Amino acid sequence: xxxxxxxxxxxxxxxxxxxxxxxxxxxxxxxxxxxxxxxxxxxxxxxxxxxxxxxxxxxxxxxxxxxxxxxxxxxxxxxxxxxxxxxxxxxxxxxxxxxxxxxxxxxxxxxxxxxxxxxxxxxxxxxxxxxxxxxxxxxxxxxxxxxxxxxxxxxxxxxxxxxxxxxxxxxxxxxxxxxxxxxxxxxxxxxxxxxxxxxxxxxxxxxxxxxxxxxxxxxxxxxxxxxxxxxxxxxxxxxxxxxxxxxxxxxxxxxxxxxxxxxxxxxxxxxxxxxxxxxxxxxxxxxxxxxxxxxxxxxxxxxxxxxxxxxxxxxxxxxxxxxxxxxxxxxxxxxxxxxxxxxxxxxxxxxxxxxxxxxxxxxxxxxxxxxxxxxxxxxxxxxxxxxxxxxxxxxxxxxxxxxxxxxxxxxxxxxxxxxxxxxxxxxxxxxxxxxxxxxxxxxxxxxxxxxxxxxxxxxxxxxxxxxxxxxxxxxxxxxxx
Ligand code: ADP
Ligand code: MG
Ligand code: ZN
Numbered sequence: 452x453x454x455x456x457x458x459x460x461x462x463x464x465x466x467x468x469x470x471x472x473x474x475x476x477x478x479x480x481x482x483x484x485x486x487x488x489x490x491x492x493x494x495x496x497x498x499x500x501x502x503x504x505x506x507x508x509x510x511x512x513x514x515x516x517x518x519x520x521x522x523x524x525x526x527x528x529x530x531x532x533x534x535x536x537x538x539x540x541x542x543x544x545x546x547x548x549x550x551x552x553x554x555x556x557x558x559x560x561x562x563x564x565x566x567x568x569x570x571x572x573x574x575x576x577x578x579x580x581x582x583x584x585x586x587x588x589x590x591x592x593x594x595x596x597x598x599x600x601x602x603x604x605x606x607x608x609x610x611x612x613x614x615x616x617x618x619x620x621x622x623x624x625x626x627x628x629x630x631x632x633x634x635x636x637x638x639x640x641x642x643x644x645x646x647x648x649x650x651x652x653x654x655x656x657x658x659x660x661x662x663x664x665x666x667x668x669x670x671x672x673x674x675x676x677x678x679x680x681x682x683x684x685x686x687x688x689x690x691x692x693x694x695x696x697x698x699x700x701x702x703x704x705x706x707x708x709x710x711x712x713x714x715x716x717x718x719x720x721x722x723x724x725x726x727x728x729x730x731x732x733x734x735x736x737x738x739x740x741x742x743x744x745x746x747x748x749x750x751x752x753x754x755x756x757x758x759x760x761x762x763x764x765x766x767x768x769x770x771x772x773x774x775x776x777x778x779x780x781x782x783x784x785x786x787x788x789x790x791x792x793x794x795x796x797x798x799x800x801x802x803x804x805x806x807x808x809x810x811x812x813x814x815x816x817x818x819x820x821x822x823x824x825x826x827x828x829x830x831x832x833x834x835x836x837x838x839x840x841x842x843x844x845x846x847x848x849x850x851x852x853x854x855x856x857x858x859x860x861x862x863x864x865x866x867x868x869x870x871x872x873x874x875x876x877x878x879x880x881x882x883x884x885x886x887x888x889x890x891x892x893x894x895x896x897x898x899x900x901x902x903x904x905x906x907x908x909x910x911x912x913x914x915x916x917x918x919x920x921x922x923x924x925x926x927x928x929x930x931x932x
Contacts, residue, residue: 457655458690460683461663462618462648463566463610466625467603468635469573469643470513475600476572477504477547484641488595496600498542503729510602513634514554514570515735515743517604520628520750521565523558528734529569531727536720539594540574547572548605550724554733560628561752563621564609570733575599604635610649610660615679619672622646626672627751627774639670646672648679651696652686661686662696666703667713678703681710754779762786762794768802777817778802781824788828797831804845808852821855830858842915843867869916876909876917880925883908894930902926 474481478495495502518525532550553569578593606625612618626637626644637644645668651661666682669675681703686696700713749757755773758764764772772782778801785797805827809815830851834844839862847867850856862868870876883905884891893901902923909922 458652459655461610462612464608465647466606467645470602472509476602491597518555519743521558523555528732529554530732531730532724535723563611566607573601615676619676622672650682665700674705764798768798771802784824785828
């Protein structure tokens with residue numbers, strides 16, 4: 452690749468999802484996180500001689516659910532392979548995975564095509580300790596076999612992503628989708644969702660792929676976004692200075708923003724894949740496929756589309772609400788309060804002022820707050836019907852969040868009803884103009900921005916009980932604009 456033309460980034464993802472089944476993929480050991488090491492083990496997951504794997508039916512059902520959510524084609528018969536490698540995290544010296552016939556192929560989520568979805572087992576967890584680690588004076592690696600054999604679904608995308616930000620957004624959509632299915636905790640910090648990013652660059656508009664590097668396992672989509680952006684910049688620089696991108700595996704350190712090479716192509720494994728002779732093919736029955744399709748809840752992508760298209764909710768609020776079921780349900784409870792409530796305004800209140808007030812008052816979650824969807828609906832209606840101003844509504848909201856107060860009662864107790872008598876408001880506006888001759892004169896001579904000071908004066912005089920739009924209208928009228 453030469454020349455000075457624009458380069459575009461090309462990114463494909465490999466996402467590992469730990470399934471939250473009760474037991475492991477091929478044995479009856481319970482799954483656990485954070486338990487004492489090596490208590491959830493048995494001869495099967497420790498690879499004693501002569502043992503046989505038995506597939507976890509629930510894991511297959513969960514994989515079919517993921518495949519259905521990602522609109523994938525399910526293989527009538529898929530098979531397991533042994534992926535051979537020698538490392539202490541795998542007592543068998545191979546991982547049971549799927550190779551050329553995965554459980555599901557071609558699908559899509561949003562604007563990204565899915566290449567394949569396959570089932571496999573997780574490796575044991577390695578804990579490396581050094582001089583400063585738990586074993587004093589010697590470097591050592593500890594192995595916790597609790598994780599070994601946990602059911603994993605690997606999702607591989609086509610190289611359809613073009614930037615770090617797009618990867619973050621799409622990754623969050625995928626995570627929300629899988630969370631909604633209830634098949635995984637999708638907790639990146641605990642490793643129940645792990646994402647590798649393959650990155651290359653090429654001349655914009657080209658349909659050939661450039662040489663890619665692979666970035667391993669970062670524990671948040673924000674870090675992945677930053678890592679990808681750093682790698683795109685590095686590759687562009689390499690090419691701009693006449694060099695070639697070398698295929699390698701990289702690690703991005705979020706604390707220093709540095710990229711380190713883990714291994715090059717020459718050191719890449721040959722896994723000597725071979726069919727697993729101890730397992731029969733997975734051949735899902737019609738009933739299993741129907742069950743998966745029938746069990747699909749409304750997923751984030753569809754929900755966000757419905758909010759935008761049917762309810763005219765803003766793009767960002769629709770996305771925010773549909774990513775978390777609790778928030779979506781809360782929002783739907785708010786608009787159920789009264790048919791006159793505008794969903795768009797309600798969505799803005801829920802994701803804007805309400806969410807901010809919850810954060811402000813001790814980082815409350817929806818499960819802790821004393822505000823019910825019905826009460827917030829009542830507040831949104833009071834604003835929508837102009838009985839109270841936006842400014843008053845914020846005060847009422849603060850009281851609702853603090854004490855679970857009823858909005859109507861607060862409005863009545865504190866006399867917050869908006870001034871609806873236009874004569875009264877006109878008089879207050881006239882006084883504000885008299886008492887603030889300087890901004891008034893500025894507005895008259897064409898400086899529209901100066902009107903802010905007068906609006907402020909009216910709001911102060913009415914203690915926020917005036918409709919901002921109406922105040923501005925009256926001021927403009929009286930100042931001859
Ligand atoms: P490998 O054999 O190295 O694992 P695959 O063909 O299996 O490569 O692809 C793995 C992932 O990398 C997929 O998500 C795919 O979309 C992505 N990918 C493949 N080639 C490229 C490339 N040149 N640039 C960016 N992503 C790529
Ligand atoms: Mg691959
Ligand atoms: Zn076991």
